[in-house]
Amino acid sequence: MTQTVLVFLDPAYPDGRVEDASRPTLYATDLGVTRGDGVFETLLVLDGHVRKLPAHLARLHSSARMLELGVPEHDVWERAIVTALAEYQRTVGVLDEVVVRLVATRGVEGEHAPTCWVAAFAPAHSAKRQREEGVDVVLLDRGYDSDIAERAPWLLLGAKTLSYAVNMAALRYAHSQGADDVIFTSSDGQVLEGPTSTVLVAHAETDDDGRVTAKRLVTPQLDSGILPGTSQGALFAAAKQAGWELGYGPLEPEDLFDADAVWLISSVRLLTPVNHLDGKPIGEPSLVRTLTEELAGLFDRIA
Incomplete structure (x- = not known):
């Protein structure tokens, strides 16, 4: 026990x-x-x-x-x-x-x-394993459009409340589909967040020798009814100091599939790479590892 x-x-x-x-x-x-x-x-x-x-x-x-x-x-x-x-x-x-x-x-x-x-x-033992090995993720419709938080503040979409039954149901559904986790989308097609994590997307430019020359880190818009991530905020501060370009959505599912790397980040599981999204591989493995190691190091120093 x-x-x-x-x-x-x-x-x-x-x-x-x-x-x-x-x-x-x-x-x-x-x-x-x-x-x-x-x-x-x-x-x-x-x-x-x-x-x-x-x-x-x-x-x-x-x-x-x-x-x-x-x-x-x-x-x-x-x-x-x-x-x-x-x-x-x-x-x-x-x-x-x-x-x-x-x-x-x-x-x-x-x-x-x-x-x-x-x-x-x-x-949980799974936290460290997923942090090191990455996760397979499915996209699920949350059933709200991206403007609902402003129109209906009583839904408390930006608060971290104890009412997590829907989030846990989403994770159970993902597991039944052979996946580890979920990224929610809005009914009007915007990327939101995971049930217990924030979504991060990276794009990188490389030279002829494969060296990364420019890096951009993007997260969904905070006014789209998502919980402001403490880990995302800390990592953005560190990445900015390290020369990364930063951005806040809006993101659509195609932006995830086109990314060089996608992560779910949270306080306990930390920076967790997304290996597959709806069964499709994300990024080139060696570049994902390079970007993950750099960002994890920046996050450790600032957190």
Whole structure:
């Protein structure tokens, strides 16, 4: 059984209240359980270093504001994270690669106080394997057009909410088709995002000797109803410093098929190459490896 450390944010415990994750810890009437009413963030700790914590906390609070959900300030979360990692190191012994999840629900129905906790646990074995070997992906229609986020803000498309049933159903469908993951498209034909990741597309120019002379990195438009990716933001900052040209969509499926490389990027799986899209190979393998190694190095340094 995977060791999970659980720390609840509790005003009576300034550094968080450690609870036994193997015992019941939530009320059955918590609105996070009964309605999926809440927000979360998932981040990675590598070799004891918490990656992109300010960006994750900022997005957590942005999501909470969209839900009109009051959550503790950054320093309260930070103290609970320190407690969780100290307890994880005490029980497991190492902090080489740890997933940290921050969760805030609307709380027990009728009590008007959020339930907030930090969980620390080891990543799934598939995360590292897919990061190293790449993934096969299918395109799926999300069923909304690309302007829906502006017209219907109550759909909360730019918030990282607990309502992930559709995302998980999409992944199950992909697995039933022999694929690993999904890239959603809008009903008007724009590329959006993965169920748990951001899409990145690269185009490269090479000289007669095969050396890369120009590189462009593109991601879908942020106003198309997708979740702003903390990993995408960090990588774009690093790539810009390294001389990459950057762009924000709009992207269509043909742009993916024509790309020199496509990746899904997320906080836990990191930069994951797309090997096949709807059964068709993406890019030339040696160029994909070259670009992946460069971007992964840039991401590691900045994250």
